[in-house]
Amino acid sequence: MSDEFSKRFFDYVDERKNLYIDRLAEAVAIPSVSSDLENHLVDINTMIAWTKGHIERLGGLTELVTNPAGTENRPLPPILCGSFVSNPHKKTVCVYGHLDVQPAAKDDGWDSNPFILTERDGKLYGRGSTDDKGPALSWLWVVEAHRELGVELPVNIKILYEGMEESGSEGIFEIIQRESAPGKFLNDVDFFCISDNYWLGKNKPCLTYGLRxxxxxxxxxxxxxxxxxxxxxxxxxxxxxxxxxxxxxxxxxxxxxxxxxxxxxxxKPVTSKEEALYNSIEFDVEEYKEENKIKSVSDKLLHNDKKSLLMARWRxxxxxxxxxxxxxxxxxxxxxxxxxxxxxxxxxxxxxxxxxxxxxxxxxxxxxxxxxxxxxxxxxxxxxxxxKAWLSSPNHPNYQAAAAAIKTVYGMEPDYTREGGSIPITSTMEDSTGMNVLLLPIGACDDMAHSQNEKYNVKNLMNGIKVLGLYLHELGKIKGPKPSDCRCVPLTLEELSIPGAFMKGFRCKCEI
Amino acid sequence: MSDEFSKRFFDYVDERKNLYIDRLAEAVAIPSVSSDLENHLVDINTMIAWTKGHIERLGGLTELVTNPAGTENRPLPPILCGSFVSNPHKKTVCVYGHLDVQPAAKDDGWDSNPFILTERDGKLYGRGSTDDKGPALSWLWVVEAHRELGVELPVNIKILYEGMEESGSEGIFEIIQRESAPGKFLNDVDFFCISDNYWLGKNKPCLTYGLRxxxxxxxxxxxxxxxxxxxxxxxxxxxxxxxxxxxxxxxxxxxxxxxxxxxxxxxKPVTSKEEALYNSIEFDVEEYKEENKIKSVSDKLLHNDKKSLLMARWRxxxxxxxxxxxxxxxxxxxxxxxxxxxxxxxxxxxxxxxxxxxxxxxxxxxxxxxxxxxxxxxxxxxxxxxxKAWLSSPNHPNYQAAAAAIKTVYGMEPDYTREGGSIPITSTMEDSTGMNVLLLPIGACDDMAHSQNEKYNVKNLMNGIKVLGLYLHELGKIKGPKPSDCRCVPLTLEELSIPGAFMKGFRCKCEI
The missing domain is CATH 3.30.70.360 (Alpha-Beta Plaits)
Known part of the structure; x- marks a missing residue:
């Protein structure tokens, strides 16, 4: 059935390219700049309302959760929670994204108005196109496809979208901890998926399993x-x-x-198993120097071979x-x-x-x-x-599900990468719920998030929707009990809320 | 005659205390802040016109010299040149001062309005009171006293007042070089005197013979x-x-x-002669730590005895x-x-x-x-x-004239001090004319120039006028030809204008 589905799904997606671009253009046109709440809080709220409308149109439930970090004098955008839960016995994936963007102005050196999505050479230029409106909204188009194709969602989907990510994600850490308690929104989530980072290169997909x-x-x-x-x-x-x-x-x-x-x-010393992961990774040291504008100055890195360089960044x-x-x-x-x-x-x-x-x-x-x-x-x-650093396992079923989806869409295995930076929400999700978090990047390394001329390749937009859709089906195939049913180590809300506590695996020491 | 003069002069000055304070109050009330030309160029020009009026009232000639660093779009205040020249065969002293001030606002932590001269405990609080309106204007009250007492000025006086000193003295360096040429305003000056620095302590006068x-x-x-x-x-x-x-x-x-x-x-190694100069200097290391707010933090200096500390600052x-x-x-x-x-x-x-x-x-x-x-x-x-550093000789007749005046007024020999900072105009005068420059401070070390609650002691105001007056008489006693007549090394205007050239002594290698 999956093969049959994927063909119908791919055709369906391919036919709607212009629709997806138009919708992304609508979203990019809303200047939801979270670093300037005085002028743009209204835009962030508009962007959240626009997204909420789509979730409801597609039959999902929604709730706007008041941002606990906001005050009367400094209100913050709410967190948007949505759910497509058809069957409590199915596994549940929670997908995270953010609807706010970095500031941008034409004068900063953009070649076109950053808030008017502009296509040039198969690239969609606009603020938020790749970070993170493009990837975040793709989940909705996946749900829409299932609905219109008359195919039941293989897993339950919970949606967690915030509007403050570019300004320190104020409030959402507290929400995640609170909503992880028994009976709450995140308590039955079995897998998390975040699509808010980037490929290591321009052409080969990757899955990210570690952050410093x-x-x-x-x-x-x-x-x-x-x-x-x-x-x-x-x-x-x-x-x-x-x-x-x-x-x-x-x-x-x-x-x-x-x-x-x-x-x-x-x-830890490098094991041969870990080292092997680096062998197949597609990464060009010369391109790296070029992209980061190092080449024209010193043209020399601390490490000039691929493996040493990546290890220096990641491990x-x-x-x-x-x-x-x-x-x-x-x-x-x-x-x-x-x-x-x-x-x-x-x-x-x-x-x-x-x-x-x-x-x-x-x-x-x-x-x-x-x-x-x-x-x-x-x-x-x-x-x-x-x-603390965060490290997951590329062998976890959550990762393997994404890898299988990528293989179907791209015809190749993804690289398994880490990143040198930190994405604090990752650890918060894992620590609060004990469930596995997958970082599933959709955009390419040259998308210029945070910079001038941010773009999202049309190819990545289209393939991204396909990967996310198939990933749900791969998750649906995972055998065994729901990971979130595992209660091998009971946790109280107090324990879940210890700031900075590293509770990875507390809820799931057993193999699923 | 000098003894007789000094008694009459002192009495005259003492009777006019309130007049001098009132006039200083008038000057302080003009907010001639040179760092904010947009708002205060008009005030600097007013201050210059006010001073020019006094010079003319006292029978002096004046000229407003266009500031060569000004442009049509950014006009600068002129340089005020004045002269009281009664006899070309007398020696000529050029006195320098500045009529502009640092910015100040009550909100910065002043105890009273910085532009309303306010007397508390024998101290006159106000911006510019000590830096440099109080000392600069005192020359005029000295001339006024001679006029009213019917005493001929013992030397010719040339006045050089600028309105940009607190903002880099724009324009005046060029003027000094230009006016040093044969036949020009500064060419017949025999001595320079600048009263724009401070005593080393609160009570003992000093003469400054070196700058780093x-x-x-x-x-x-x-x-x-x-x-x-x-x-x-x-x-x-x-x-x-x-x-x-x-x-x-x-x-x-x-x-x-x-x-x-x-x-x-x-x-250069310290000679015993130089070292001896430090013995008598009145300087308290503990007070120094207190004044510079070092005591409350580390309470330790790099050198903790007077001589080493002063040498570290000066030489x-x-x-x-x-x-x-x-x-x-x-x-x-x-x-x-x-x-x-x-x-x-x-x-x-x-x-x-x-x-x-x-x-x-x-x-x-x-x-x-x-x-x-x-x-x-x-x-x-x-x-x-x-x-380059600047170093003069405490034995030069110009210094000895001031020392004699101080001895008469204060009943003590001045300390001979250097300063750690730089006053570029000093070298420019010396290099351009070859004549000796005396730094003759009038204000005390705690006058807080540039800071909040700048003040000028009433005592320093009164004694300052007396010292400047007697200094002129001591200059008048110097025997021999006018130093500016010495042409032992002829100089062209080009030679005088070499920027940064160190021409000290060019005009006067011979002893006067």
Whole structure:
């Protein structure tokens, strides 16, 4: 039946290309910019209402959940929950997406109005086209196809769409924790799927099974209560900036080696099984340099072979120095001795590295190094925020379902990739529910999310809808009990709500 | 006669205390803020016209010289030249002052309206009271006193007042060079006197005979063409910020030691004669810490005895790290790998250090250190601007004239001080004319120029007028030819105009 379905489904989708483009154009035309709520809250709410209307038109139930992070003086857009639940015994997938976008203006260097979807050479240019309106809305067109083709949905679908993702996802973490409690919206979800990242390259699909964590620090040094004149006072005071620069120089060397003792202790060695995953990955080091505008400057990376480079991005920690607050940062010259300077740096963490432990190691390090300086100034290290790395298994049935769908649509196995950045909602979903989360990117690496001329290939739009549709069917084929029925470790709401607790697998230690 | 004069003069001045305060109040009420020409050019011009009126009332000649740095779209206030020349055979002193002020607003933390001169506890609070309206205008009250007492001025006086000093003295450098040519306004000046700095302490007068020079640098490192995401790219690129921090850390250590090879080569050792000058200087290290708000933070200076501390400020070079352009400098967290970062640092230079040579040493240093890093990034050092240190002799007749005046008024010898900062006009006057420049401060160290609650002690106002008046009489006693008549080395206008040329002594190699 699946083969028969996929043929009918593909034909159906192919016939509606212009419809999908028109609808994406409608969505892109709503400037739902979440970084400017004063001007665009109304647009985000419009975008959410537009989407809610489609869910209801397709027979789904909807609820607008008040954003718990909003206040009377600063209201935030609600979270849109939708559901297509036909049979409680079927497995349930929760799909996440966001309906807000990054800011954009023609003047920033766009070749066409960012809020008028414009097709050039098979590419649909517009803000939000790939991030994340295109992928997010595709789930609805999948449901629509089933409805119009008279095919029952193979799994129940729960929809979780937010309008604040580009501005820190305010409120949704709390909602996810709350709605994971027994009897609540997310409690019977068996699989999560997020389509909000990108392929590693331009042509080959991938599935993403790991994200790095983070530990962000602020290192401050103060030498006096007010800024001083370097002519008048220079030579008489222990300057805060001198101390800070000395300290920052002890954190990382030019080759990227982290100089903090013990920082690599919990980094697992590469197994041959893991290494094998990298062999088949389609990735071009030269293209990477080109895309990131490194080629024209230094044309040299820290690692110049594919495997080392990807491992450095995905499975090894790094330390970056971001900047200094309180020092002179303008153009031109200012002869100031800053009174207090705050160095900003962060480590990207990998699985098994505990941010709290990393924070202790960094603290010990800077205290030892500061003692060596013999400075009377006041030094303080603040562990600003942290998040554990996230790692899933490409072998999980959720991933294998997506892989099978991709194989049918694209005729090739996906690459299994990780990402160097963090997507905090991923861990929140997994920690709160114990269920597996799949990152299923639809867009290509050159889609320029967050940048000028963001685009979504027509090919990716069309194939994306097909992949998402078949993925549901592959999920439907999974045998055994619903993973969310597994109660091998009972959890209370309190336990689920511990901020930062790493509860992966709590609900499902057993094999499904 | 001088003794008789000084008694009559002192009585005359003492009787007019309220008049002097009223006139200073009139001047302070004109908000001649040169950093905000859009709103205050008219006020600067009013202040200049007010002063011009007084000069003319007292029988002086005036000329408003068009500011050569002004344009049609951005007009600048003129330079006010005045003269009281009674006899071309008398010696001529040129007195410099400025009529513009720093910005000020009650909201910044002033205890009273900064543009309403307010007396509290013998202190006159108001913007410009000490910097520089109080001292600058005092010359006029000295002339007025001679006129009203029927005493001939012992020297010719030329007045040079500008309205852009707080904003880089635009235009006046060119004027000074131009007017130093044969036959021009400054060509027959024998002595210069600037009253625009401050005592070292609160109670004891001083004369300032040295200023440090400067060499300002911008050190840039670029790793790519656009900022990168530290999660996505971290671990793959040679980060510009890492290189810059490593380089900046090689410039100076926490104890203030400059780590650039050869930097101390031209610093003269302290002679016993020079050292002796420091013995009598009234300076309290504890008060210094208190005033500069260092005490409450670290309570420790690089040097904790008077002599070492003053030498570190005045006669040794220093290196300060001011900040970084292009890196993250805001509050909070941003996970950026900046593409190009520009470190700002400067050295304060002392006599015999040539800024150009220092720039070469710094260049060699950063190039060597950068080579050690083995980074493929693009490093560039820019020598942004420089100025030689300025050093005069406390034994010059110009200084000794002021010292004698101070002794009569205060009953004590002045301290001979240097300053850590730079006052570029000083070198320009000396270089252009070859004549000696005296820095004769009138205000106290705690007058808070440029800061909130700027004030001028009534005592300093009154004694200041007396000192300036007697100084003219001491100048009048100097025997021998006019120093400006000395033509031992003839100079062309071209030679006088070489920017940055150090022409001290060109016009007067002979002893006067």
């Amino acid at each position: 964590g983070i530990a962000y620090f602020q290192l401050s040094v103060r030498c006096c209560e007010q800024d001083l004149h370097s002519g008048v006072l220079g030579g008489t005071v222990y300057e805060a900036m001198t101390d800070l620069i000395q300290l920052m120089a002890t954190l990382v060397d030019s080759s990227g080696r982290i100089l903090v003792d013990g920082i690599m202790d919990d980094v 090894y920690p790094t330390l970056s120095l971001h900047g200094i607050e309180g020092a002179f940062s303008g153009s031109g010259a200012k002869t100031v001795i800053p009174s207090r300077v705050i160095g900003k740096f962060s480590l990207r963490l990998v699985p098994d590295q505990d941010p709290e432990k990393i924070a202790r190691l960094v603290k010990t390090h800077v205290e030892q190094e500061f003692a060596k300086l013999g400075s009377p100034n006041r030094m303080e290290l603040e562990y600003f925020h942290g998040a | 020079g400067i060499a300002y640098f911008q050190l840039s490192v670029r790793c790519c063409e656009q900022d990168l995401h530290s999660g996505v790219l971290g671990g793959t690129v040679y980060e510009a910020m890492t290189d810059l921090i490593q380089l900046m850390a090689t410039l100076v250590d926490s104890s203030g030691r400059i780590l650039v090879d050869g930097i101390m080569d031209d610093v 040794y070079p220093t290196l300060s790290l001011h900040g970084i352009e292009g890196a993250f400098s805001g509050s909070g967290a941003k996970t950026v790998i900046p593409s190009r970062v520009i470190g700002k640092f400067s050295l304060r230079l002392v006599p015999d250090q040539d800024p150009e040579k220092i720039a070469r040493l710094v260049k060699t240093h950063v190039e060597q250190e950068f080579a050690k890093l083995g980074s493929p990034n693009r490093m560039e050092l820019e020598y942004f601007h420089g100025a």
